[in-house]
Amino acid sequence: MSGELEIINLAKVFGGLVAINDVSLKLEPGSLSAVIGPNGAGKTTLFNMVTGHLRPTRGSILLDGEELVGLSPRTIVKRGIVRGFQVASLFGTFTVEEAMAAAVHAHRDRLFDFMGTFPDPDSLERARHVMSLTGLAAKGARRCDSLSHGDRKLLDIALALAIDPRVLLLDEPTAGMGRDESRAMIDRIHHLWEHERMTLVFIEHDMDIVFSIAQTVFVLRSGALLAKGSPAEVRAHPRVIEAYLGSAA
Ligand SMILES: Nc1ncnc2c1ncn2[C@@H]1O[C@H](COP(=O)(O)OP(=O)(O)OP(=O)(O)O)[C@@H](O)[C@H]1O
Known part of the structure; x- marks a missing residue:
């Protein structure tokens, strides 16, 4: 199975600030992991x-053994690493189904295939499959700019998934949501991971959410990897309790 992401001795220095300090970690193919840590x-x-949006100061990032450092964001997407970006709003008057089909179509480099139909049947099929997985099927005819905050976030994830990533990165998928809405979102994410089995890693502040679905949790503090392990291991880790959970619990 593909989708192994290995980070080796990675560092990022902004001026005098060490934002990431010699971090090494490995995401197994098809795993579900969370990255937690205090602000900053x-x-x-x-x-x-x-x-690929920032170039490391040092270190290596390997996808299935191949180096990614130095590649453009676009090439990295082509290699199969996709992030759920806040792009749903850019589709404005497009319907959800049109936006989804456009995402698949563009990724397959068919956008300039003027002799073909848009959307082509394959792209539409993938788009509909992902809409049904993410719970957006009933909203296919809705304009993107009429969606609720939660549905827009779902569409962001669906747009990322539409292009069939090997690794999906989600940066605080429940940001700005109430407790029930967050729970529903996380259940959806878990559901789509179970079906697609891509390598999934998400940043999340809500500890209940992290501990309820992640197989592996990576804890960062001041740019360094403080701890990693199963939710139970991380929860019991003395340095994590002292540095992070102690103040949040
Ligand atoms: N482009 C940049 N230029 C300078 N400093 C930066 C830049 N991006 C991030 N930083 C700094 O690097 C450190 C890490 O920031 P980062 O946003 O990665 O943290 P974070 O864990 O995602 O925080 P949060 O939970 O608040 O989003 C912070 O001190 C931040 O101010």
Whole structure:
């Protein structure tokens, strides 16, 4: 199975600030992991290096053994690493189904295939499959700009999934949601991971959510990896309790 992401001795320095300090970790193919840590720990910087939006100061990022450092964000998407970006709103008056089909179509480099139909049947089929997995099937005819906050976030994830990633990165998928809505979102994410079995890693602040679905939890603090392990191991880790959970619990 593909989708192994290995980060080796990664570092990012902004001026005099060490945002990521010699971090090494491995995501197994098809695994579901979470990255947690206090504000400013370096979580988003880590994601930005994996997607090619930031160039590491040092270190290596391997997808199924192949180096990603130095590749453009677009090439990294082509290699199969996709992030759920806040892009749903860019589709404005498109319907949900049109936006989804456009995402698949563009990824398959068919956008400029003027002789073909849009959307082509394959793209539409993939789009509909992902809409049904993410619970958006009933909203296919809705304009993107009329969706609720929660549905927009779902569409962001669906747009990322539409292009069949090997690794899916989600940066705080429940941000701005109430407790029930967060729970529903996380159940959806778990459901789609179970069906698609891509390697999934998410940044999340809500500890209940993290401990309820992640197989492996990575804890960052001040740019360094403080702990990693199963939710039970991380919850019981003395340094994690002292540095992070102690203040949140
Ligand atoms: N482009 C940048 N230039 C300079 N400093 C940056 C830049 N991006 C991030 N930083 C700094 O790097 C550190 C890590 O930031 P990062 O956003 O990765 O943390 P985070 O764990 O995602 O935090 P949060 O939970 O608040 O989103 C912070 O001190 C931040 O101010």
